[in-house]
Structure formats: C-alpha cells, structure tokens
Amino acid sequence: MQLVHADPASIERVLQIDLGAGPHAWPESALRRALNAGELLLAITDVATVGFLVSQPVLDETTLMHLAVAREYQRQGWGRQMMQGWLAQQRLSGQQRLLLEVRRSNQAAISLYRSLGFDTLGQRRGYYVSTDGVEDALVMALDLGLEGSAYR
Numbered sequence: 001m002q003l004v005h006a007d008p009a010s011i012e013r014v015l016q017i018d019l020g021a022g023p024h025a026w027p028e029s030a031l032r033r034a035l036n037a038g039e040l041l042l043a044i045t046d047v048a049t050v051g052f053l054v055s056q057p058v059l060d061e062t063t064l065m066h067l068a069v070a071r072e073y074q075r076q077g078w079g080r081q082m083m084q085g086w087l088a089q090q091r092l093s094g095q096q097r098l099l100l101e102v103r104r105s106n107q108a109a110i111s112l113y114r115s116l117g118f119d120t121l122g123q124r125r126g127y128y129v130s131t132d133g134v135e136d137a138l139v140m141a142l143d144l145g146l147e148g149s150a151y152r
C-alpha cells in the first residue's frame with residue numbers, strides 16, 4: 001500500500017469512500033479544500049484506492065483531520081497500515097507531535113489510535129454535532145519524541 005497525494009481526478013472516489021465508510025462523512029467542499037491544500041492523501045494498493053486521510057501540519061505538529069477506509073475494505077488491516085505509513089512520513093519530515101480529535105463513541109478509531117501509541121490528552125465537551133444533540137471529542141496525541149520542538 002502507498003500513501004500518495006490525491007489529484008483532482010480522485011475526488012469522486014474519495015467522496016464515495018467517505019459516504020460509505022461511516023455516518024460522519026465530510027462535506028464535499030471540505031474535501032475539495034483539503035485536496036487543493038495538498039492535505040489529502042490516498043491509500044492505494046495494486047487493485048484499488050482503499051482509503052484516504054487528511055492531515056494538517058502547523059510548524060512541527062501535525063493534526064490528523066480525517067481518516068476513512070472504504071466500507072468493503074474495513075477490518076482487513078488497511079486503517080492500521082495507513083496510519084503506520086502516515087506516522088513514518090511524519091517522522092521523516094521531522095514532526096514532533098501528532099494530534100487528533102475523535103468522537104467519544106468511535107470505539108473502532110479510538111482503539112486503533114491507542115494501539116499505535118496515542119494517549120488521551122483531554123476532551124472537548126459538545127464538540128461534535130450528532131443525531132441526538134452533541135457529542136464530546138477526545139483529544140489524542142502521540143509524541144514522536146524528537147529533540148528541538150518549537151513548543152519546548
């Protein structure tokens with residue numbers, strides 16, 4: 001599997017993956033903005049685009065904004081491989097810290113992030129809109145442990 005920058009031709013597949021992956025797909029406009037900003041990466045195998053992620057660097061921290069694996073490819077290890085590939089890219093770029101927010105109810109994603117070493121820093125109450133009101137976000141972080149962070 002390779003993680004590559006998305007090109008404009010891939011937006012339809014990204015939208016299709018996101019709508020099928022779970023109940024909280026991004027609006028098309030947000031995905032197009034990520035594409036145009038160079039923040040959208042595709043996970044490509046020999047046979048298909050199995051997923052995508054969006055991440056945003058600010059100085060030496062990068063925030064994972066979105067991650068989705070196509071419904072038909074879920075629970076086959078692709079989400080883990082995507083995250084491991086992304087972590088390797090971030091390390092190579094010298095990033096010091098990775099951050100993300102995740103819905104408290106999203107046990108699949110939380111369990112994936114924990115297994116990769118992310119710790120919970122705290123929560124943002126009522127951060128997400130949900131079908132029955134609002135939902136808290138967990139804020140998670142992984143310190144890549146390199147020297148010289150701009151924040152130290």
Ligand SMILES: CC(C)(COP(=O)(O)OP(=O)(O)OC[C@H]1O[C@@H](n2cnc3c(N)ncnc32)[C@H](O)[C@@H]1OP(=O)(O)O)[C@@H](O)C(=O)NCCC(=O)NCCS
Pocket residue numbers: 021022023066067068069070073074075076077078079080081101102103106107108109111112115
């Ligand atoms: C979260 C998501 C990316 C995981 O992708 P995936 O390819 O299915 O995950 P993997 O097969 O690589 O599994 C990796 C780990 O995730 C966790 N996991 C994945 N699906 C799970 C599920 N349905 N229930 C519980 N844990 C789950 C497990 O810890 C799993 O490790 P294990 O196989 O050793 O138990 C995928 O479910 C998805 O696209 N969900 C919808 C979008 C979303 O919620 N994105 C996260 C936004 S923060």
